[in-house]
Amino acid sequence: MAKNQILGLDVGSGSVKAVVAEPAENNKISLLYSIERPSRGLRKGVVVDMEDAASAVNAVLQEVKNFSKSAINNIYLNVGSANVHSQISRGIIAVSRASSEIHRDDVSRAIQASEAVHLPSNRMILHTITREFIVDGVGDIRDPLGMVGVRLEVVSVIIDAFEPAVKNLMKCVELGGGSISGLIFSPLASSMSILSKSQKELGVISIDIGYGTTGIAIYEENKLLHTTVFPVGAGHITNDLAVALKIPVEAAEKLKVSYGYALAKEVAHKESIDLKKIDANLKGAPSRKYVAEIIEARLSEICELINNELRLIGKAGRLPGGAVLAGGGAKLPGIQELFRDELKLSAQIGLPISGFFVASVPGVSDMLESPEYVSVLGLLSWGRELQPSRQGLASGNFLIKFLKSLLP
Structure with a gap:
C-alpha cells in the first residue's frame, strides 16, 4: 500500500506542515504520519530567501523520507500567496457529432476554450473550476454528458x-528531493x-x-463564487504587539497565544499581564484589555478586507x-464573536469534516481537533481524488479530472 501513499505539504510563512496519508475503506483517508517545523525564507506566502526556504522544506522532507520514501515522490503542495487571482470565463463550442450527443471530448474542448483568457507571460493557470454547463441556452447543468444539443x-x-513565485516554491521542494504531483490554491484546500x-x-x-496571509473561498448553490488571499495574517498581530509593548x-507571540483575546469589550479593565511570566528579562504589566484592543484592531482590518470582497459579488x-474560520489565527479566543459582529454573519470554528x-x-x-491543520488535510483530500490520473504541471490542467466533483 506504500505506493499509494501521498504527502500533503503546507509551506507557510510561519511553519511547514507535512502529513503522509493513504486511501482507506469507505472513501476515507488514513493519516499515517505528521510533522511540523518552523518556516524560514518566506514572507506572505512568497519565497524571499531561496536558501533558507529550501533548507526549511528539506528538513521536513528528510524526516518524512525516514518514514516513507514513496510519499515524497507524490507531493501535493499548497500555493497561498496574495498574487493569485481569480476570474470568470466562458467557453463555447459546437458539439462535434452528427447525432448532437455530447461526449466527454466535447466537455474537455469546452473547458479548454474557457481557459483561453489573456494572461501576462509571467502568469500561469493554477485551476480551472467549472461552475455550470449551458446546452443550447439552457443553463445550470451539472453534467452534460449524454445530453443532446448543438452548442455547449x-x-x-x-x-x-504569478509563475515565478510558484516555480520558486516548487524549486524548494525539488531541492529537498521531493516530486510534486499537484498544486492546490490554499483557500480551496482549506474549504x-x-x-x-x-x-x-x-x-x-x-x-x-x-x-502571513488570510485566504477566503466563497460558495453558493455548491458553486465557487470567488476566492482570494490577503497579505495580512496572524503574524501581523504578533508584530503589532511587539511594537506597541x-x-x-x-x-509577543507567547503573549498572544497565552493571553490574547479578539474582542476587547469582553475583557475586564482591571486585568493585567505580568510580562515576567512571558520572559524573565521583561518588565511591566500591560492591561489585558489594551492587548485585546491591539488584536481586535488587526482582526477588524482583516474583516474589512473580507467585507470588501463580499460587497464586490x-x-x-x-x-x-x-463564516467558517480556520488556520492558526482562528484559535484566538473571542474570534467567532468578533467576526460575527463585523461580517454580520454567523461564525464558527472550522474543524476537519467528521x-x-x-x-x-x-x-x-490531534490534527482533527484543531483548525490549524485544515489546509494540509485539504491537500490530502484533493490529492486522493487526483491519484488515478497524475498529470504534468506544465499545462496547469492537472485538476481537470477532479472538476466534476466540484460541480453542484
Missing part, C-alpha cells in the same frame, strides 16, 4: 498565479476539508487565517451558511 457552453472560474455540501449549497465563506517578537451579510479522515497512529488524531 461552460462557465469556469480561472485561478491564475475542501471543513465545508460540508449543505453549507456550500446554502452559501458560505471559509476564512483561513495563516501566519516594545517587546521581542518571540515574547453582492454577498455582504447574505450567506446563510455563515468521519472523513482516520487517524491510524497515536498523535495524528
Whole structure:
C-alpha cells in the first residue's frame, strides 16, 4: 500500500506542515504520519530567501523520507500567496457529432476554450473550476454528458498565479528531493476539508487565517463564487504587539497565544499581564484589555478586507451558511464573536469534516481537533481524488479530472 501513499505539504510563512496519508475503506483517508517545523525564507506566502526556504522544506522532507520514501515522490503542495487571482470565463463550442450527443471530448474542448483568457507571460493557470454547463441556452447543468444539443457552453472560474513565485516554491521542494504531483490554491484546500455540501449549497465563506496571509473561498448553490488571499495574517498581530509593548517578537507571540483575546469589550479593565511570566528579562504589566484592543484592531482590518470582497459579488451579510474560520489565527479566543459582529454573519470554528479522515497512529488524531491543520488535510483530500490520473504541471490542467466533483 506504500505506493499509494501521498504527502500533503503546507509551506507557510510561519511553519511547514507535512502529513503522509493513504486511501482507506469507505472513501476515507488514513493519516499515517505528521510533522511540523518552523518556516524560514518566506514572507506572505512568497519565497524571499531561496536558501533558507529550501533548507526549511528539506528538513521536513528528510524526516518524512525516514518514514516513507514513496510519499515524497507524490507531493501535493499548497500555493497561498496574495498574487493569485481569480476570474470568470466562458467557453463555447459546437458539439462535434452528427447525432448532437455530447461526449466527454466535447466537455474537455469546452473547458479548454474557457481557459483561453489573456494572461501576462509571467502568469500561469493554477485551476480551472467549472461552475455550470449551458446546452443550447439552457443553463445550470451539472453534467452534460449524454445530453443532446448543438452548442455547449461552460462557465469556469480561472485561478491564475504569478509563475515565478510558484516555480520558486516548487524549486524548494525539488531541492529537498521531493516530486510534486499537484498544486492546490490554499483557500480551496482549506474549504475542501471543513465545508460540508449543505453549507456550500446554502452559501458560505471559509476564512483561513495563516501566519502571513488570510485566504477566503466563497460558495453558493455548491458553486465557487470567488476566492482570494490577503497579505495580512496572524503574524501581523504578533508584530503589532511587539511594537506597541516594545517587546521581542518571540515574547509577543507567547503573549498572544497565552493571553490574547479578539474582542476587547469582553475583557475586564482591571486585568493585567505580568510580562515576567512571558520572559524573565521583561518588565511591566500591560492591561489585558489594551492587548485585546491591539488584536481586535488587526482582526477588524482583516474583516474589512473580507467585507470588501463580499460587497464586490453582492454577498455582504447574505450567506446563510455563515463564516467558517480556520488556520492558526482562528484559535484566538473571542474570534467567532468578533467576526460575527463585523461580517454580520454567523461564525464558527472550522474543524476537519467528521468521519472523513482516520487517524491510524497515536498523535495524528490531534490534527482533527484543531483548525490549524485544515489546509494540509485539504491537500490530502484533493490529492486522493487526483491519484488515478497524475498529470504534468506544465499545462496547469492537472485538476481537470477532479472538476466534476466540484460541480453542484
